[in-house]
Amino acid sequence: MNQIRNIYCVGRNYRLHAEELGNAVPTSPFLFSKPTHALVEANGQTIVLPGNQGEVHYETELVLHIFRPYEPGMSVEDIVDKMALGIDFTLRDVQSELKKKSHPWLRAKGFPNSAVLTKFHAFPGEAACAETDFSLFKNGERVQRGNVSDMLFNMQTIIEFAAEHFGLGQGDIIYTGTPAGVGPVADGDKLELLWGDDVWGTCVIHLRL
Template sequence: MDTIRNVYCVGRNYKLHAQELGNDVPTSPMIFSKPTHALVQTQGQEVVLPADRGEVHHEAELVIHIGKPYTAGAKADDIIDRIALGIDFTLRDVQSELKKKGHPWLAAKGFRNSAIITEFHPFPGVEGCKQTDFSLLKNGEQVQRGNISDVIFDFQTIIDFIAANFGLGAGDIIYTGTPAGVGPVANGDRIELKWGKEVLGQCTIKMG
């Protein structure tokens, strides 16, 4: 965790997710970031989320780790070295108000513990990732399931866009977007993140 430098996130990268929130489907990558203070690794523990700022929604995502500096023409298969699963927790009511005012999303996206992440595992390659679905279970029930084959902007497009606009280097991670099925979490909810049939991480939500 202490090797992570920048936390980039891709918004609305699955068409059905954009539609379920009533958002336009983007024509270029929509990138935002989270502070590293938002990161918390799942170790079966309680994770405290704000109880006084409206609904907190789960957004399960595949997370990629950049293993070497980006250079022009670098291929995703060459510079990604590890993957994890994560949750981009979002203060949905706060975000809705910020969007109405045209303000940045940071208050809705960057609060402490808003970036859940599992342990990292070796990157199986872009095509390898397409062979496995990822999913989020809440209290034993699957609420989200996705596959990177369904993204609007693939890893290469995201990497090139971030590098050109913000910079990208070793130690940066990218939350690559969430599939449909986002929804609120409540106090005591048990969350599991699965890669295929394997549970990569779990935690219990504590609203406090």
């Protein structure tokens, strides 16, 4: 965790997710960032989140790890060595108010423990990732299921866009977007992040009042 530098997140990268929140489907990648203070590993522990600012929503995502500086013409396989699953926690009520005022989302997206991350696994390549679904289970029930083949903007497009507009270097990570099915967590919820049938990470939620 302490070697991660920049945290980039792709918003509205699955059509059904954009539509379920009443957002326009983007025509180019839509990126925002989180501070490194937001990072926390899903290793079975209790994760404390703010419970006094409205609903806290989970957004499950495939996360890419960058291991070398980007140079024009590089492929995803040239620059990504590992992948993980993550949760982009969002203060949904706070975000709605910020959007009404046309303010940045950082307060709704960047709070401590808002970027949950499993352990990293070897990256098999963009095409191979599409052979396996990823899921989030809440208290034993599947609440999200996604596949990178359904992303509006594929990994190559995301890599090139992020590199051009923000730069990409060793230790950066990219949350690639969440499928439909986002929703609120409650105090005591147990969350499990699965790649196929394999559990990559778990945590228990504590909402601090």
